[in-house]
Each structure stands twice: as structure tokens, then as C-alpha cells.
Amino acid sequence: MTSKIDISERLIKWHSSFGRHDLPWQKNKNPYHVWISEIMLQQTQVNTVIPYFEKFIKQFPNIAALANTDEDQILSYWSGLGYYSRARNIYAAAQSIKNLHNGKFPEDYDDIVNLPGIGRSTAGAILAFSFNKKYAILDANVKRVLLRFFAIEEPVNKTKTIKRLWSISDSILPNQNISTYTQAIMDLGATVCKRSNPKCVDCPLNDGCLARKNNASSRIPVKNKSKDKPVKYSQFYIYEYNKRFFLIKNTKTKIWSQLWLPPTEPIFQEKLNRDDLKILKTGERSCTFSHFKLSYKYTHIHLCKEPNDNSFGLWFDFIDLTEVGLPAPIKKLLTELSN
């Protein structure tokens, strides 16, 4: 029967036949590629990340290229991926690597985990994948596998549970093949020990899994019930002039910070004559975030004349919208309105 002792051995063996070997960030496991992929993969699924990773690496092939660009450029390549503080932290970390580590990605745990946007799990992944060092990770896949294997029916978002899981994750690490093992346990969580309808028949750990033994897999992981989301309201004024949209950089530190948005006030209405503007379309939409719902109205206004004072924002050509740090719903809306 699978015991705690041979979990890693079984996973490594399983991975050679059933693991994922062709992901873009597995082609070259240098710390730069691993770092970028691990940041993109935080709270984000593999299939979503793949095209973003490929475009990002093509544009910024190494740390030097990243350190020599600006935050706006990085955000434009992050547009649509969400959790934009990740992109801002990548920029900040690139500066740190350039200034504190002579442009070379650090190999020491403390140095790595001190980089912005890198916590214990991401540091562990980078160390395991790039440097083959014995460090644990604890992502949602690993959590689920361990919670089920040991039939832990404690709420997964409790600090005490997390602490216990880190301890277990540490304790089952192999002394060799740490990179393969780390990939294996994540692959198992993603493809076999899935959130719903786990394929226990295909699991290399099934004979020792306590959740399976107790028929408890469907109720593990246990989560506290979530609060209902408040609704917030907003309005966007989408000004079009000469096949361009007027956008303002969102300097607030909340949602969509540092991204470009249409004005939320009718800034040009009073400054122009009625004859110089024409309302083309109005509408209402909503988008749901992890902690609230945003309901917003939009007004698409065509200007026949350029307003005098527009220094607080920029006019973006329709064809340049893919090169701007725009939130996904706004990019979608502007793309529709420009057709």
C-alpha cells in the first residue's frame, strides 16, 4: 500500500508515462522562463497562460530585456490575464535583479522569496525546476492531493491547515528528481485528482488514499462558505475622435490599477458645442470579480472636433488597442465599438 514514504517514488514513475512534458516553459527550464511561467500560473490555469507566456517571452527574451522596458509595456502584454499586480511586481523584480544581483537570477531561497510577487510556493517551484534544489511547493493541486490522501477535512483556507499542509509537503519530498516530482504532483492534481469527478482508478496513489477509502473525495477539500458579493456601479464615457479612443491611466490602487480606462465622467460634454458631439450608442454590462460585481453603463460619443485640454489622458488608435494595458471587459467593449 502506498505510504507517505513512497508517494514521491510512485509519482515520479507515473509522470514518465502520464505527466505533462510539452508545456512551453518546460522546453528551457532556465530561471527566467520558470519565473515568468510561475507568476502567470498563479491562480490561473495552464491553457489560459500558454499564449500569454509565448508572446511575453518573444517580446522579452531575457531579464535584461525586461529590466530595460517600462511597466506600461509589461502591462500591455499582461492585458486580459488578470491580477495585474503580478505584472507590476515582475517589473519591480526585474529592477531588483538588475540592481542587486547584477542582472542574474538569484539561486538562494531567501534572495528569491524577497523578490516582489514571489512567495514561498513560487520560490520553491523556481528552485525545484531551475536549480533542482529540494524545496516544496503548495499550490491548489498539491493541497488537493494531500488533503485527500490524508483525508484532512479541515477548511483549506485556515492558517492552521495551510501550516499542516506545508509540513506534509516538505516531509514527502524526494532526495532526487525534485523537478520531476514537483511537476508530477501538480499534474496528478490537474488531470487525475481533479476538483470534481477525480479519476481514482488512474491514480498511482489510490491504494493508500484515505479519502478514497472513506469515500470522502467529493467533500475534500472542505471550504468555508463564501460571502455574497456586493454590487458596485460605474459609468464609462467612450469618446471617439478620428478613429481614436480617449483613455486615462487608472492611478487608483484598487481594481485595474495602472491600466488604461475610458473616463468615468462626461469630461468633454461641457467643453464642446452640442453640434460637435454625437451619441452613437449606450448600453449596460457587468463583470464579476472574486469579491464584487461591477455593473457599468457606457456611452459611446463621437466627437467632430478635438477638445482643447486633453493632457490628462491619451488618444489611442483603434489598431493600437492590443498594445495597451486594458482590462479584458474594456478591451472587448472598445473592440466591438470600433467595428
Added chain:
DNA sequence: TATGCGTGGTA
């Protein structure tokens, strides 16, 4: 310690 932070897929 709990909450804020995006988006798209899935049941």
C-alpha cells in the same frame, strides 16, 4: 488573520 486582487472554464 482575513481580505483584495481578474479572468475564463466548468458543473
Added chain:
DNA sequence: TTACCAAGCAT
């Protein structure tokens, strides 16, 4: 349609 959730981190 709604609710949940994913290769977490920062505060």
C-alpha cells in the same frame, strides 16, 4: 444562470 474555482501573494 449562478456559483465555484485555478501553478498565490501582499498587506
